[in-house]
Amino acid sequence: MTKKKYIRLFKPSVGNEELKSIKSVFKHSWLGYGEKVRDFEKKFSSFIGTKHAIGLNSCTAALHLALAVNNFKKNKKVLVPSVTFSASAASILYNNLQPVFVDVNQEDLNLNIEDLKNKYDKDCVALIAVHFGGHPCEMDKIMSWARKKKIVVIEDCAHTCGGVYKSKRLGSWGDYGCFSFEDKKVITTGDGGMLVTNKTKNLKLLKSLSFHGWDQDPWKRHLKSNKKKSWYYEIQNLGFKYNMNNLLASMGLVQLKKLNNLNKRRIIILKRYLSGLKNCKNISPAFPYKLDKSCYWLLTFRTKKRDKIMSFLKKRGIATSVHIMPLPLHPLYKKFNKKVNHSLYVWKELFSLPFFPDIKNSQIDYVIKSVKEFDRKN
Ligand SMILES: *Cc1c(COP(=O)(O)O)cnc(C)c1O
Numbered sequence: 001m002t003k004k005k006y007i008r009l010f011k012p013s014v015g016n017e018e019l020k021s022i023k024s025v026f027k028h029s030w031l032g033y034g035e036k037v038r039d040f041e042k043k044f045s046s047f048i049g050t051k052h053a054i055g056l057n058s059c060t061a062a063l064h065l066a067l068a069v070n071n072f073k074k075n076k077k078v079l080v081p082s083v084t085f086s087a088s089a090a091s092i093l094y095n096n097l098q099p100v101f102v103d104v105n106q107e108d109l110n111l112n113i114e115d116l117k118n119k120y121d122k123d124c125v126a127l128i129a130v131h132f133g134g135h136p137c138e139m140d141k142i143m144s145w146a147r148k149k150k151i152v153v154i155e156d157c158a159h160t161c162g163g164v165y166k167s168k169r170l171g172s173w174g175d176y177g178c179f180s181f182e183d184k185k186v187i188t189t190g191d192g193g194m195l196v197t198n199k200t201k202n203l204k205l206l207k208s209l210s211f212h213g214w215d216q217d218p219w220k221r222h223l224k225s226n227k228k229k230s231w232y233y234e235i236q237n238l239g240f241k242y243n244m245n246n247l248l249a250s251m252g253l254v255q256l257k258k259l260n261n262l263n264k265r266r267i268i269i270l271k272r273y274l275s276g277l278k279n280c281k282n283i284s285p286a287f288p289y290k291l292d293k294s295c296y297w298l299l300t301f302r303t304k305k306r307d308k309i310m311s312f313l314k315k316r317g318i319a320t321s322v323h324i325m326p327l328p329l330h331p332l333y334k335k336f337n338k339k340v341n342h343s344l345y346v347w348k349e350l351f352s353l354p355f356f357p358d359i360k361n362s363q364i365d366y367v368i369k370s371v372k373e374f375d376r377k378n
Contacts, residue, residue, distance in 0.1 A: 213239025
């Protein structure tokens with residue numbers, strides 16, 4: 001019996017170029033924090049359009065540090081959408097702060113600005129704006145409101161890399177931008193993340209927090225190793241082991257070089273899917289996909305027959321998933337506010353289809369054919 005081909009939901013686009021780059025790190029036998037990380041940080045910040053970038057081992061670390069660097073008083077509140085990945089809210093709890101869940105829009109699953117204003121009170125110190133699925137939040141409106149309230153804005157860009165909103169790249173609108181290079185995300189280093197910012201005055205502390213709280217950059221310290229007492233450093237903060245390393249950065253550099261083409265391919269794939277599925281009676285896109293200069297990570301639809309279509313497609317060898325069950329429904333977050341009525345309703349209709357740059361047109365057409373078949377019969 002031949003095993004039926006399964007179409008995956010996500011798949012990283014990696015190959016010989018990444019291998020070659022990793023090999024060059026092997027050759028120099030310096031796998032840890034070093035020059036490759038510096039190079040990746042520089043190229044990443046200039047790509048996004050911020051002054052600084054700090055290479056980290058995850059986006060979760062980036063979110064944690066983006067809050068930690070502000071030294072907020074214990075139990076202050078941070079606004080966060082209810083439909084997001086757990087790390088967006090966990091970063092708040094890591095800092096002994098309280099999440100305040102904000103409802104999402106009907107049309108695009110992003111922060112609802114009316115509800116944001118309703119949920120705000122004087123104890124709120126920050127806001128985490130998640131570009132869910134890669135669809136941009138209304139950053140112009142969010143920033144002008146947040147500036148008036150004097151709260152820190154963190155963009156969780158884990159679902160996008162290179163997307164533009166009103167001629168500025170996502171991640172460069174807020175005070176901090178956090179990116180993920182986890183296996184399934186837009187570009188990948190296996191695991192990895194990047195924190196971008198224009199706040200030069202916080203850079204030193206951020207770097208220190210990302211490497212054990214040292215007062216010295218470990219790579220600079222190494223370069224001075226012929227000088228006297230080059231071993232010396234001081235621990236000034238309770239830091240973390242969050243740094244990126246040369247191996248990850250060597251992959252990241254190649255992925256960043258490929259990113260524009262990967263994003264172009266993502267747009268072509270989206271167009272094919274959206275036009276193929278535009279006449280379905282039971283299913284509709286969960287985002288008003290804007291395909292100019294965008295970077296979407298999710299191909300998500302809405303239907304009243306969610307569970308039924310998911311098992312139908314599974315039988316045809318097509319992977320699907322649900323992005324994402326609202327956080328207030330999880331045991332850890334039950335004790336926080338649950339007044340996010342639309343989120344609690346909309347997530348039951350969401351399902352995602354296979355979407356990655358290397359998917360073949362024949363695979364896309366097979367998915368479209370299968371979805372249409374379901375739509376006709378139901
Ligand atoms: C994946 C994800 C993260 C965490 O990224 P890691 O690099 O795995 O830590 C954070 N926020 C959102 C919205 C995500 O989807």
